Amino acid sequence: MKDFNKLSERQRNILRYMESYLAEHGFPPTIRQIGEATGINSTSVVNYNLNKLVQAGYLARSSHVARGLRLVGQVPGGKKAGRLSVHAAAVSLQVPLYGSIFASEPVSVPEDYYPEDNIEVTPAMLGGVDPAEAFALRVKGESMIDAMIREGDIVILRSQTTADNGDMVAVWLEDRSETTLKYFFRDGGRIKLQPAHPEMQPIYVDPAVCSIRGKVLSIIRHL
Amino acid sequence: MKDFNKLSERQRNILRYMESYLAEHGFPPTIRQIGEATGINSTSVVNYNLNKLVQAGYLARSSHVARGLRLVGQVPGGKKAGRLSVHAAAVSLQVPLYGSIFASEPVSVPEDYYPEDNIEVTPAMLGGVDPAEAFALRVKGESMIDAMIREGDIVILRSQTTADNGDMVAVWLEDRSETTLKYFFRDGGRIKLQPAHPEMQPIYVDPAVCSIRGKVLSIIRHL
C-alpha cells in the first residue's frame, strides 16, 4: 500500500469525488460521472485509474456491476485518520475465534459463545468489512476438503444471515444436521450449494432448512 | 409515513434485504437482485413495490439510474446490536510480494526483482521466522489445485535452498521447465514431491534438477 501522496492528482480527485458523491446520493457514481467530474474524457482512463486505486488499497470494485465501487480506506482531507506508510509498523486487528466448524455439528454462532481466543488479522483480509462484524472459525475434520479447505485452516467470516450468489457461506442444514462451507446460489425457489471442487456435484436444499451463519471473507492456512 | 406493520410482507422483506445488502457491499442492490432474494420473479413487481415504499416514505429512488436506491428511514428490527469485540491494536509486518508463481515459468526469486508490492502479515503467519527472510508469491493458474491451493492465493515463504521432510516448498524443476508447490521428502538418493491431494501420485526427481526456492509458511486466500 502506497502513500496517499504517491497517487496522481487525478487519482486523488477521484477519491474526493467518490466521497462527496457517496455522501450526497447514498450510492457510488458511474465511471462516466467520475470522468466528467474530474475532467477525464475517456471511460477507459477512469477505469485504468480506478484499478490503480484498488491496487493501492483505497477502493474495492465488483466487476461487471453498475456502480460497483466502495471506499475502503479513509481519504485524508476528510480527516479522520491518516494512512500508514509502507515501512512503518502497521496496525493489525483482533477478531474473535468462536470455536470450530465441524461436520455434523452446528456452527457456534457469535451470540452463543464466548470467544475462546482472538485471531490477529490484517485489514486487507477483512476486505473493508467492519472488524466488529467479523469472526473466525477453525476447520475441524476433512469434510471441507472438496472446498479446497483443510483441517486446521482458519476461516474469517462476516456475520450475516443472507448471501449473494457466488458467496462462500457457512450454512447449517437442518434436515441433514450438518454444517458446511459451500458456494451459495439461488436457483429458482431452492438454494444450490456448490462445492469448490469443480468435479463435485452441487446439492439442492430448501431455503427453510438452510440457515446462513456468515460469509467467508478469507482463509488462513498455517503450515 | 405509515406504520411499518402496514407494509406487506414482501415490502418488509425488501427493506430488510436492502439494509443487509447495503451494509455488505456499500452500494444498493438491483431490482433483479431484490427479486431473487425476496422470491419475486418479475422485475416489474419489484418495481411496483419499490414505488410503494417510496410513496410510504421508506426509500428514495433516482429514476433511470442503476442501483439508484437509498434508504431514508430507519428499518425497525435492523441489526444495531453492538457486539463488543476487542480489536486492540497490534503490530503487523510488511513482506515483499515478488510476483507470481506460474506453471512452466520459474519463480521470481527475491534477488531478481523489485517487489511489486508489499503484503501485510501478522507475526503468527510467519511462525517466528525473521520477516527479512520472508517473501510472498501470488498463485497464478490452476496448476496448484492438487495442493489445495487456488488461483489468486497468496503464499508466504521463507527464502531457503534446502528443506526438511514434510515441508511444503516452491521448487523449480529444470527438466520439466516447471515450477510447483509440493510437499518435500527425501527418498534414498532421490527427492519425492508429494501433492497435497491424497489421491494423487507423487513424482520423483533427481536432486540435481530440483532447486528449492523457499519453504511455504502460510497461505492466505481472499474471497
Added chain:
DNA sequence: TTGACAACCGAACGTGTGTTCATCTATACT
C-alpha cells in the same frame, strides 16, 4: 537511435438494468 513502459485517448462491444405494456388473478364494492 531503440526499446520499454506508464498514462491516456476514442470507439466499439456486450450486457446489466430500469422501464413499460398487455394480460391475468384475486378481492371488494355497487
Added chain:
DNA sequence: AGTATAGATGAACACACGTTCGGTTGTCAA
C-alpha cells in the same frame, strides 16, 4: 351479476454502464 382496484406475471424495449482493444504520447534508460 358487473366492475372496479390492488397485486402479480413475463416479455420486450432502450439505454446506462463496465469492459476491451488498437493507437498515441511522453519519459527514461540503454
